Amino acid sequence: MNNLRLLGSNLRILVIKYDASSIKLQTLPHMYFGVASQFHTSNICSENTETNLPQQPEKKYKKPVDYLPFQWHRRPMFNIFEQSGDKVKENIIDPSTPKPDFELSDELKDADERVKQYFSCQTASRSEAKEALRRQVLKRIQRHPNDFSSLEVKEVVYSRILLPILINRRNSMLNDLRKMDYERYCWLLEELDLYLKPTPLGAKNEKYCKKWDLRRLTKEYCKKMVVDKKAAYHEELKKQQAEFLEEKKQILAWIEEEEKKALNVK
Numbered sequence: 084m085n086n087l088r089l090l091g092s093n094l095r096i097l098v099i100k101y102d103a104s105s106i107k108l109q110t111l112p113h114m115y116f117g118v119a120s121q122f123h124t125s126n127i128c129s130e131n132t133e134t135n136l137p138q139q140p141e142k143k144y145k146k147p148v149d150y151l152p153f154q155w156h157r158r159p160m161f162n163i164f165e166q167s168g169d170k171v172k173e174n175i176i177d178p179s180t181p182k183p184d185f186e187l188s189d190e191l192k193d194a195d196e197r198v199k200q201y202f203s204c205q206t207a208s209r210s211e212a213k214e215a216l217r218r219q220v221l222k223r224i225q226r227h228p229n230d231f232s233s234l235e236v237k238e239v240v241y242s243r244i245l246l247p248i249l250i251n252r253r254n255s256m257l258n259d260l261r262k263m264d265y266e267r268y269c270w271l272l273e274e275l276d277l278y279l280k281p282t283p284l285g286a287k288n289e290k291y292c293k294k295w296d297l298r299r300l301t302k303e304y305c306k307k308m309v310v311d312k313k314a315a316y317h318e319e320l321k322k323q324q325a326e327f328l329e330e331k332k333q334i335l336a337w338i339e340e341e342e343k344k345a346l347n348v349k
Contacts, residue, residue, distance in 0.1 A: 153304050155297060176216045178205040183214045224274065234260050235271055254279060 185191055185202050204212050217240075224239045238256055257279055261268040272279065289295075
């Protein structure tokens with residue numbers, strides 16, 4: 084009996100501490116009291132706990148742009164290959180080209196067709212084909228066989244090999260070459276089949292952001308609304324212009340008659 088009284092006093096302290104809230108009592112640890120199972124905390128809490136939970140207010144808009152009077156779509160992703168200025172989209176190598184380090188072999192030139200096919204790019208791995216293509220392009224631009232540090236050669240590497248990664252660096256080097264030697268710059272653009280438009284002075288490349296894009300579209304929509312309302316009001320005034328001129332003519336004639344009557348002028 085004394086144990087039950089002690090248990091009841093402890094539960095009373097817990098209820099007072101947690102303000103007898105069913106939500107808070109759910110978080111109490113489960114206690115097992117043996118025979119006195121009616122004093123378990125689960126019996127104190129209401130069975131339907133969902134009714135006691137605070138209800139979340141419904142969202143007014145399911146989508147973040149449903150409230151806007153215009154449609155918004157995310158612009159397509161930036162394609163670096165289309166905006167690079169390269170007119171040549173693919174690098175194609177002749178399958179009969181020898182593999183790297185075999186192009187200078189005299190024995191290969193007089194070898195059997197099967198041997199030539201085995202040592203050609205037709206059976207080469209991807210890395211060997213890329214290396215053969217790199218050497219083929221460099222050979223067209225190099226001033227001499229050991230030319231690997233000139234601006235032209237570096238730009239070839241950036242244009243045909245590491246285009247997706249170093250396109251901005253390549254363009255900056257092209258701009259430097261344009262300032263140093265304009266004729267060489269024009270020749271290189273023709274040789275590599277490039278199109279480069281210099282960046283205008285003061286131009287800023289802002290990072291694309293949904294929030295700022297929505298603000299820009301909202302400003303454009305408001306300006307368009309003002310222009311449309313002004314144009315509609317102007318057309319309405321044009322329609323009323325004939326009636327206004329006729330009414331003005333009648334009023335001026337009436338004023339003229341009243342002035343003549345007041346001055347006794349015939």
